[in-house]
Amino acid sequence: MPKLKFLFIGLVLSVVCLASNALAQYPSFADLAEKLMPSVVNISSFTSPENTDTSSTNAETSESLGSGFIIDKDGYIITNNHVVDKAETIQVTLSNNQKFEAQLIGKDPKTDLALIKIEANQQLQPVTFGDSDKIRVGDWILAIGNPFGLGGSVTAGIISAKSRDIESGPYDNFIQTDASINQGNSGGPMFNMKGEVIGISSAIFSTTGVSQGIGFAIPVNLADWVIAQLKNFGTVKRGWIGIKIQPNSQEIASSLGISQNQGVVVSGFTPNGPAQKAGFVAGDIILSFNGEAIDNTKNLSRMIAETPIDTLTSFDVWRNQKKIKLDVKIEQMPEEKSAPIEFPENIEETTDLSPLANEEVSSLNTVGLKVNNLTPDVLNVIKTGTSGVIVADVLPNSDAAHKGIKIGDIIVKVDQRNVLNAQMFDEFVREAYRENKRPILLAIQGVDALHFVAVKLVSHD
Numbered sequence: 001m002p003k004l005k006f007l008f009i010g011l012v013l014s015v016v017c018l019a020s021n022a023l024a025q026y027p028s029f030a031d032l033a034e035k036l037m038p039s040v041v042n043i044s045s046f047t048s049p050e051n052t053d054t055s056s057t058n059a060e061t062s063e064s065l066g067s068g069f070i071i072d073k074d075g076y077i078i079t080n081n082h083v084v085d086k087a088e089t090i091q092v093t094l095s096n097n098q099k100f101e102a103q104l105i106g107k108d109p110k111t112d113l114a115l116i117k118i119e120a121n122q123q124l125q126p127v128t129f130g131d132s133d134k135i136r137v138g139d140w141i142l143a144i145g146n147p148f149g150l151g152g153s154v155t156a157g158i159i160s161a162k163s164r165d166i167e168s169g170p171y172d173n174f175i176q177t178d179a180s181i182n183q184g185n186s187g188g189p190m191f192n193m194k195g196e197v198i199g200i201s202s203a204i205f206s207t208t209g210v211s212q213g214i215g216f217a218i219p220v221n222l223a224d225w226v227i228a229q230l231k232n233f234g235t236v237k238r239g240w241i242g243i244k245i246q247p248n249s250q251e252i253a254s255s256l257g258i259s260q261n262q263g264v265v266v267s268g269f270t271p272n273g274p275a276q277k278a279g280f281v282a283g284d285i286i287l288s289f290n291g292e293a294i295d296n297t298k299n300l301s302r303m304i305a306e307t308p309i310d311t312l313t314s315f316d317v318w319r320n321q322k323k324i325k326l327d328v329k330i331e332q333m334p335e336e337k338s339a340p341i342e343f344p345e346n347i348e349e350t351t352d353l354s355p356l357a358n359e360e361v362s363s364l365n366t367v368g369l370k371v372n373n374l375t376p377d378v379l380n381v382i383k384t385g386t387s388g389v390i391v392a393d394v395l396p397n398s399d400a401a402h403k404g405i406k407i408g409d410i411i412v413k414v415d416q417r418n419v420l421n422a423q424m425f426d427e428f429v430r431e432a433y434r435e436n437k438r439p440i441l442l443a444i445q446g447v448d449a450l451h452f453v454a455v456k457l458v459s460h461d
Contacts, residue, residue, distance in 0.1 A: 391408060
């Protein structure tokens with residue numbers, strides 16, 4: 001009996017110990033939430049409906065809900081652009097339920113950020129900004145907002161991923177979280193465990209319209225510059241050099257003699273824009289910008305955009321098996337493009353060219369393609385002075401086929417060299433085959449853009 005008693009006591013102590021460990025691993029967020037709630041606001045934006053029936057007197061004003069947070073004692077508040085876009089009246093409700101009409105200071109659709117301001121008759125509690133570059137996957141976070149109009153809601157989760165591109169804008173670099181984020185959370189803050197804002201809740205991935213554990217927040221380091229622009233100018237003045245870029249790949253890098261996957265590929269530019277004036281050409285690989293290594297198209301776009309206007313910048317570029325330096329003066333990004341982006345040998349029509357590629361088909365070569373010279377009939381279809389060759393056939397299961405090359409594509413460059421006819425194309429391919437069967441880099445002229453594809457050769461061993 002005493003042994004049974006001691007065994008029971010031991011079991012109780014074990015349960016208490018396990019409970020203590022659980023509490024230590026999963027602490028309460030109550031103190032942190034209580035401290036942060038006064039900095040978070042609910043936002044209601046009101047818009048009169050478009051009503052073409054002037055005889056109607058029953059039109060109702062629509063209301064949309066969102067969240068925001070106070071960034072200084074003067075009453076400036078950050079939220080999402082889509083929360084206040086097209087709003088005629090914006091109402092802010094503080095955590096103590098006091099309501100104020102807000103003024104729209106500025107908004108930026110490209111990053112989905114907006115800045116509003118209230119004139120409060122009380123002391124406001126601004127947030128503290130953290131460093132979103134220092135967050136790690138697996139870190140705890142808190143999200144506070146106004147889901148479905150239920151103001152003052154706190155959810156917890158972890159950082160699920162960083163640098164997510166959800167194709168919502170040109171500067172996507174989202175933080176992904178499993179904290180519950182729903183309609184109405186948009187514009188609300190995401191806090192780290194120090195109580196610092198590291199993100200702005202902005203979007204969810206859902207098949208039902210409600211949270212499924214995949215939410216996205218704008219990193220505060222990206223937002224900080226945008227908000228400063230909105231506060232100072234009411235709009236965002238971005239730097240611009242008039243260049244079009246595409247991601248690099250290991251195969252493209254190998255075909256150009258770069259030792260590793262690095263840089264981004266220049267595929268086009270604005271006529272007479274800063275990049276063209278500085279000497280950029282299609283096929284250049286941008287390795288660095290102002291001494292900082294580049295391996296991501298959106299990071300480079302953001303870095304250029306955040307560079308002050310009229311700044312002279314330096315690019316390290318890989319061209320013809322060597323590194324060169326190009327200096328470019330940053331200009332202000334046009335609000336609207338006065339002229340379309342021009343691509344080398346631009347094709348202006350979407351006409352299917354494949355029927356024109358059936359005559360005089362050359363023999364299949366080691367790259368898995370048949371190409372023809374551009375005939376007068378083809379040139380009449382594309383209506384430009386394009387030089388190059390037209391793809392007449394693609395070997396099934398070849399690397400060219402897997403890379404999406406199709407009949408009717410116009411190949412204008414091979415390994416950054418202009419290709420004028422089918423004979424020249426074959427010579428370039430044979431040259432690559434002799435050089436240890438290295439991949440070749442093809443510049444393919446699409447309907448509205450030039451793009452580069454590295455293609456492996458077909459072995460004849």
